[in-house]
């Protein structure tokens with residue numbers, strides 16, 4: 075066991091640190107400064123750092139990706155690139171399954187953050203059971219005709235393109251329901267495509283329903299083969315999974331909570347001296363550290379060339395639980411002010427109140443904890459399906 | 461032994477549930493929640509006529525003269541409907557006047573509260589957020605036979621809707637240095653600031669007193685804060701029973717109807733078990749609340765401990781129920797249009813008022829000899 079970086083890795087880390095020291099905008103709220111930063115990280119090829127170089131990526135090794143992410147997160151730098159879903163899964167899918175023309179057309183724009191992509195997987199009757207999806211596409215000459223509905227599509231109203239899963243043929247049986255699913259890349263401005271925002275419980279509207287009525291999608295916008303859609307989307311999620319960015323985000327929130335606990339009183343003394351609060355914060359901190367170390371073990375496996383399987387669900391479950399718990403600690407620390415929209419004071423504002431109404435973004439948005447538990451029980455422990 | 465309700469109490473429950481089902485479904489609750497005052501004057505008048513507002517006020521002062529056990533029945537049902545109204549606040553304030561006031565003061569203040577023509581609220585907690593005498597710093601400076609009040613109260617329920625504040629203030633050191641007075645909300649020197657709450661059905665505000673004059677006649681005869689807090693906490697916790705049951709029922713119904721993987725999701729144990737836990741928790745804190753209400757009516761020595769156990773258990777359990785009910789709904793649970801969020805927000809409001817689980821478990825430990 076060795077937790078040290080090799081000399082080459084150390085050199086890379088120093089390069090990242092120097093870059094941050096010289097270029098990080100002092101005011102993260104200044105759009106011009108952030109744009110300048112985005113241009114510079116792009117020049118370094120640190121946007122899409124893990125992607126192959128012939129796709130415009132940085133060709134970075136797995137360990138270098140982790141170092142880059144970790145240093146950026148520690149410095150609270152703006153995200154590397156601005157096209158969130160494009161960088162997270164659309165781009166990697168295109169890099170792996172796309173035609174040369176598709177790569178040329180989409181990847182540079184994703185790296186440059188020219189516009190947003192959204193993800194059209196879930197449907198009203200197909201959430202956890204995604205493979206049962208019904209949105210239909212029929213090939214007519216040189217294009218598909220799409221009819222059906224998607225739901226919970228994050229940022230659909232601000233996106234220019236969507237990665238869409240459709241059904242192009244009916245499965246022979248329930249066991250084969252993953253067959254007959256096809257992946258299409260669809261322009262949101264297409265005729266017959268309608269977006270209706272959905273208001274969430276915090277009061278904002280970030281996701282939407284998307285309706286397709288005879289929407290024509292050119293056949294050259296099919297990603298992968300017909301009927302291969304399930305594989306295309308699943309394998310896109312199989313790149314680096316150290317959870318580094320998530321761990322750093324959780325750590326930041328934990329630090330804020332500790333400060334908050336020292337600054338408010340419970341029963342006439344700082345909440346940070348309350349044994350109950352201390353224990354909850356310590357439990358959360360320990361779980362975050364377990365997540366970080368789990369991530370390093372997964373990473374080691376990847377570095378040795380072994381494919382990662384369902385064990386990443388372990389960290390997804392930790393993250394879901396922590397996302398809820400940190401919000402709860404945050405509002406509980408405020409005592410009677412915990413239920414006020416704006417919170418106890420200007421310093422803390424309503425940050426934790428928002429958090430305590432926003433956790434479903436993480437906990438439900440990426441697949442629910444129950445489904446992660448089923449994955450562990452069935453795929454790792456070998457228990458029969460119900 | 462008979463740990464159950466009387467026929468009259470069962471009838472009261474049926475009547476309340478029927479009225480609220482007919483007059484205040486969640487669509488109506490949302491509408492009322494969007495209004496500036498956050499309650500319907502029309503419904504308020506109707507429930508006053510039904511005798512709900514004066515339920516626990518003495519008959520001699522125009523009320524029905526019933527006890528906290530009866531009140532629990534009423535509030536379980538208003539909680540189940542998430543009924544937005546100053547009923548809880550005004551009932552608590554009236555109880556404070558009933559407990560602490562002289563008969564003459566009761567005659568002056570309570571009939572108006574019993575018939576709903578005026579609304580009162582308790583103004584107790586301050587910036588320190590300490591419940592009880594140690595948290596009372598608002599100063600009462602002697603002024604003729606009365607006092608001039610200066611200071612600020614926080615988290616005052618229905619502050620913007622109240623005609624009368626029952627204010628705790630300090631005239632000297634220690635527990636004995638605390639007094640209670642009834643002050644009209646339009647008295648000179650009072651400033652009310654509404655503080656938006658996550659739960660649109662519950663209103664809170666800050667109330668500033670800048671040299672507000674209180675006549676000696678309006679200072680209540682005694683200031684039994686601990687008893688008043690116990691009564692208030694038990695009443696609040698009774699509403700949590702109904703609301704937690706409402707959240708559970710909504711989730712049970714959804715999981716029976718929602719199909720994934722070819723079957724109702726309620727067929728999966730991962731869904732069944734958290735629902736079963738919700739049931740275990742609600743039934744258990746329900747027993748604690750019922751007992752606490754009885755102990756308060758009997759002025760039993762066990763009352764404070766019972767109240768704290770009920771509020772502590774309910775605070776954690778209802779918070780968990782609110783969260784799990786969203787999770788078990790999946791995406792739809794996160795939407796504004798769907799009602800699950802209303803219960804989640806109520807759970808956060810209820811937990812934060814009159815002491816959360818940390819506060820009350822600490823009190824259980826102390827009262828239990830630790």
Ligand SMILES: Cc1cc2nc3c(=O)[nH]c(=O)nc-3n(C[C@H](O)[C@H](O)[C@H](O)COP(=O)(O)OP(=O)(O)OC[C@H]3O[C@@H](n4cnc5c(N)ncnc54)[C@H](O)[C@@H]3O)c2cc1C
Pocket residue numbers: 192193194195196198199200201202203225226227228229281434435436438439440441442443444445448718720721725728729730731787788789790791792794
């Ligand atoms: C904020 C947010 C953003 C989202 N963004 C997107 C997006 O951009 N694109 C997109 O395609 N989708 C998106 N989603 C949808 C998300 O992926 C689904 O909500 C999620 O997969 C759950 O599906 P569902 O909502 O249909 O719930 P259901 O599948 O109906 O689940 C309801 C409950 O049943 C449980 N359950 C279901 N099956 C089982 C089982 N076999 N065993 C035990 N329990 C089970 C679930 O765990 C859950 O608690 C988003 C959702 C949210 C909340």
